[in-house]
Amino acid sequence: MKIISVFNQKGGVGKTTTVVNLSAALGRKKKKVLVIDLDPQGNTTSGLGVEKDNVENTIYDVLVNDVNVVDSIVDTSSNNVKLIPSNNDLSGFEIEAVSREQRESLLSSAIVDLEGYDFVLIDCPPSLGLLSINALVASNSVIIPIQSEYYALEGVSQLVQTIDLVKRSLNKDLEVEGVVISMFDGRNNLSLEVVEEVKKYFKDKVYKSIIPRNIRLAEAPSYGMSVVDYDEKSKGAIAYLNLAKELIKQNR
Ligand SMILES: Nc1ncnc2c1ncn2[C@@H]1O[C@H](COP(=O)(O)OP(=O)(O)OP(=O)(O)O)[C@@H](O)[C@H]1O
Numbered sequence: 001m002k003i004i005s006v007f008n009q010k011g012g013v014g015k016t017t018t019v020v021n022l023s024a025a026l027g028r029k030k031k032k033v034l035v036i037d038l039d040p041q042g043n044t045t046s047g048l049g050v051e052k053d054n055v056e057n058t059i060y061d062v063l064v065n066d067v068n069v070v071d072s073i074v075d076t077s078s079n080n081v082k083l084i085p086s087n088n089d090l091s092g093f094e095i096e097a098v099s100r101e102q103r104e105s106l107l108s109s110a111i112v113d114l115e116g117y118d119f120v121l122i123d124c125p126p127s128l129g130l131l132s133i134n135a136l137v138a139s140n141s142v143i144i145p146i147q148s149e150y151y152a153l154e155g156v157s158q159l160v161q162t163i164d165l166v167k168r169s170l171n172k173d174l175e176v177e178g179v180v181i182s183m184f185d186g187r188n189n190l191s192l193e194v195v196e197e198v199k200k201y202f203k204d205k206v207y208k209s210i211i212p213r214n215i216r217l218a219e220a221p222s223y224g225m226s227v228v229d230y231d232e233k234s235k236g237a238i239a240y241l242n243l244a245k246e247l248i249k250q251n252r
């Protein structure tokens with residue numbers, strides 16, 4: 001079982017889109033996937049067709065109210081993909097956890113007995129706070145989505161520092177699994193330059209499958225579906241299926 005955080009403290013870079021569609025693509029390739037929505041925005045939850053304010057338990061109940069993790073797992077609109085949902089309840093976590101012991105390891109402890117999945121993908125919120133730290137402590141590795149835009153590498157050194165900090169103090173085996181370039185626009189010279197910059201920085205960690213800017217990817221969440229289920233022939237779906245292939249190969 002490989003546990004992967006999808007993490008970048010910058011907002012709107014494609015974390016949730018990557019979690020929803022990469023998990024659906026892995027599921028399409030017969031992998032058993034568990035998605036953990038660790039963002040109070042709950043966009044992964046609704047993106048996978050689950051009504052976030054109409055679930056019995058959320059990740060908040062697991063982390064704070066000691067609900068057994070197995071009792072929080074629900075089905076999604078995607079084959080082979082299960083979900084631990086999230087909603088705005090989770091926004092109280094950062095404050096409530098302050099008084100808890102081992103507050104950085106609450107997620108890690110909660111999922112320690114989980115089994116039966118090939119991949120666990122964790123969607124992080126856009127911050128370097130305690131929720132993201134919990135995700136990193138619970139993970140084997142990190143996928144970093146980077147938006148192909150002018151300020152792409154802004155904040156990246158802070159991101160890498162955070163990963164290193166967790167690695168040194170709380171989770172020595174944490175690795176960077178890979179870097180995925182998102183919202184690529186091939187007609188734009190700047191996009192091509194950004195790809196070169198990112199490759200200079202992350203070297204062979206950058207996935208060959210680059211995610212294009214694709215309208216289907218933006219539309220699919222409003223139907224509560226991954227793009228793989230919404231329009232499997234779209235450029236977005238093909239890109240995420242290729243990314244899943246790379247990830248599977250990397251972990252064979
Ligand atoms: N490749 C793409 N093509 C077109 N639209 C995209 C693509 N990737 C993401 N988007 C859109 O861009 C917006 C931001 O994407 P997303 O929610 O995945 O980012 P995020 O990093 O999870 O954001 P946050 O930091 O708020 O959690 C969304 O409206 C999403 O539908």
Ligand SMILES: [Mg+2]
Nearest residue numbers: 015016039043
């Ligand atoms: Mg998100």
